[in-house]
Amino acid sequence: MFTSDMAESRQKTVVLQDLSAAIFGEILRYIYSGNLNVSMDKVQPLYQLQAASLLQLDYVRDTCSSYMAMNVEGSNCVNLYKFADVFSVDIVRKTCLQFICRNFVEIASSEKFCSLSVSQLTEIISHDDLDIKEETTVWEAVVRWVQHNREDRLQHLPSILPHIRFNLLTSGNIAAILEHPLVREDPGSSKAIRNVVKKRNPNLKPRLGMTMEMAILSNTETDELLFMNPQQGRYISCSYKPEDIPEVTALTATNDNNIYILVNEYDGLDQLYMFRYNHAENFWGHGGISKVSKFKRVHSGLLTHWNEFLVEVDHVLYYGAADLGEGNTLVRMRKYNWQMDQWQGCSQLQIDGTESSELSVALSCGAQIYFIMTSAMHRYDPSQDCWCERTPPNMKSPYSHFTAVAMGTKIFYTYLEFTQMMVYDTDSDRWQKLQGWPNPGNRSITHTPSLFVLENQLHILLEVYDRDTPGLSSDYLVYVYDRSADAWRDLKATLPKKEYIAHGPSCPVARMYLPYLRGAQKHITAYACQH
Template sequence: MIPYLLNVCALLLLTVLQGLDADIFGELLSYIYSGTLHVSLDKVQHLYQAADLLQLDYVRDTCISYMAMNLERSTCVDMYKFADVFSVDILLRRCVEWIDINFTEFSFSEEFCSLSVNQLTEIISHDELDVKEETTVWEAVVRWVQHSKEDRLPHLPSILPHIRFGQLTSDDTAAILEHSLIREDPGSFEVIKNFVEKGNNDLKPRLGRTTEMVLLSDFNSGDLLFMNPLEGKYITCSYNRKDRPGAMDLTVTSDNNIYILTRDRESNDRSVFKYNHAENVWKNAGMSSISKSLRPEHHLNCLNEHLVEVDQTLYYLAENTEGVVWMRKYNRHTDQWQECSQPQFDNITYNYSAALPCSPHIYFLTTSEVHRYDPRQDRWCKQSPSPELNLEIETAVVMGTEIFCTDFDFSQTMVYDTESDCWQELQGWPNPGNRKTSSIPSLFVLNNQLHIWFICCYDHNEDEEEHVVYVYDKSADVWRDLNATLPNKEYFRYGRLCPARIYLPYLKVQDKEI
């Protein structure tokens, strides 16, 4: 141990001599002796550089995670440039994803105007830019050029081919041709004129033209319903059943990847399938089978199985009929599912459970208990259970730092504040009249608003059923009926209803919008 510490100290001294801050030296030395690391925005990049030099993997990974979790308009460009220089691929992808998703707002910022011409052209060439119209990209380029017009105007002819003029209307194109920047630069005028006359070979719309939706599955076919009741959008897509074998749970990751947990009926093997947005198909994610990492007795009698993501890591949780819960996390570097610690329950008799990611933790809820998992420490701790001991939870969802749950009848709705470890009650189903729930309700979040979907029937005729969707008005503490018009089919959900940004232009032409 002593020779190792001496070697590390020598390396730390070398690091300081190479020009790194003495505070960084002290922080690393403190970490080596105590195992405690203090990270902040003002020193995280310096810490990463020193950890990279010393091959302190934990410090380096912690710095990457910290930067990825603190991406915002004021930090994104700086981290984007840092990740590019130091080839931090994980952080670079997160920066690109953040810019793609927030491009419209981001393009008005000083940070956007600080991009180099190469960085600008790289960004506006992305299929994934989340813009409603291509004019948004053109207007962003205009602002970038005008920020330093004399230096940047000569670059305009090389930038313009990355704007998809084929997606513009003739009026939009005519207005651009009359713009002062174009008129001042004959080269730019000729570039656009050629696009107009010859046509743009790249006619694809931006993949990022998205609408937030949740997915329901049709009982009687391979169809999926993509829905956003608040916007009145309901799109049905047909898939081969072989592409989605025995789906048990669905999760949407922070970078908008949609995964489903599947089970082969013959082999009982657990696999993960991933949705390919551009092709509108489901494909095997190429991960090693979860079942290979489980003991035989564990995966034969599963009561509930869950797939969740925290900080870009996938976790699989399952419980058997005896109330034993075990968990695995996926290591993408080794393509292995690694064992994690297990929560310990006081009461193992329950029928419902939910595994919910609420960054940076995972919460596991049963009717009588709440447990929180800290991925960094691989440790579970017990939280405060719902004070309503008779509340039979049937559905739960996370919005911000709060967990919402309700019972089968939608008569008791509770919210748990993860930061204060406290519960409070919300209003339930308003004025059901002669209607009652006839299916398990599903809470979900769309556009940062809490929703609930269920099927209800009438006392006088239980065969007469209808889909009901309510949205919660937090300021008034009331639920409002959206008068949803879902297609008249029998639907079910995979685990939680997770919102995803769906790229509408890439849904196949045979798909039907109701």
């Protein structure tokens, strides 16, 4: 204000309107002492001064916004959200919105929720991350908001209703809403509901609280997928028609909850097609992505290994192939350009001196892709299109098979016997040994274990048999890792008695909307649920 071309910059005396002497005293103390005392009763008036705008004190503005963001709770989240919305304090507004979404049932029942403006209300109820079990919760919140000031707010109901996800409501729910007095008294509201129901917008996803994280396994003998959450005791099997789920080359679950598979289809083995899982219909269809040419093998013979993979980094899909031969390994990749609908080449990796018996995995961690073997490890940086060498696990084992999964900035790794596990810190480029399977009894693992991260916890799936009881079929065990105790706990999982495998170095995990799995069965031949 004082350094710009505003009139105040040329006046000897400037009257600051709506300025508390006590709050301005805090500003003066900061100017002379360098200390700023912030509390919840003072932080909004301090920011409202817009010290950065009026007095050009950026530190005051930044300190106040950070303080508000760190102190968001149930009693103040609505007021802070409204304040941040008015003054465009993005960090506070985002934090409040996340808190309200995570605690929507509680916040929507409060008196303060009814003080939101119509634009603030619609922003909140439009959010994917509402932690609610049923969409009727959103409708009930809207009713409370309207009835708080019925005379002024009823006119806004037709513009609010399209933000309720009627595709997630039963026909009975919709009929009850149409019969509600608020709707019956306003022809515009009734028309708005009927239009929304008629359009059935497929892009309206289930809310976060309606979904459950589930690991995905394939039946080795049939076209069946198993969706499981052992912590919740949920195991759902869906059998698909053979023509609806072709032979899978690679599979990945992305950060935005899409599940993609690369398949061989139609015109020979030199082209791969991308299929995407349709959550609402519970079937696999073409993902709207152009086909990609399959990499040709360079090495051949008994002592070679071929590993194709599909990973995602920052919403970009990467198809790759590792060609492991005697003495060297070649890794090639292509990335998908969404704007141009084409696959583009990436720099390749040549590793010399590798053993012919080694296997490999590729996975994404953070913004990079890691290619891991027992004796070699490299990291690909998409921003630079280059590879760099990293410290390999060097875990000694008579078996070459292993499993690996990323969680945060760490990569967890173990081999067939699972007598120990290793964790890699991507920041320090160091490996650390952790506890392996406690193996109660005389049991052996029959196939390579599969690590997976479910609800931010590390899990592992084991297929084992009892060596003291020959002839019996194998059993599946699922353990969860307690990092603080460096110990594994048996979840007493009850998987169906079938043969399952994971596609890739770990079990892919995605958030599934259970009513879709139960209700959309026209594309599957069988459905079974146990819990």
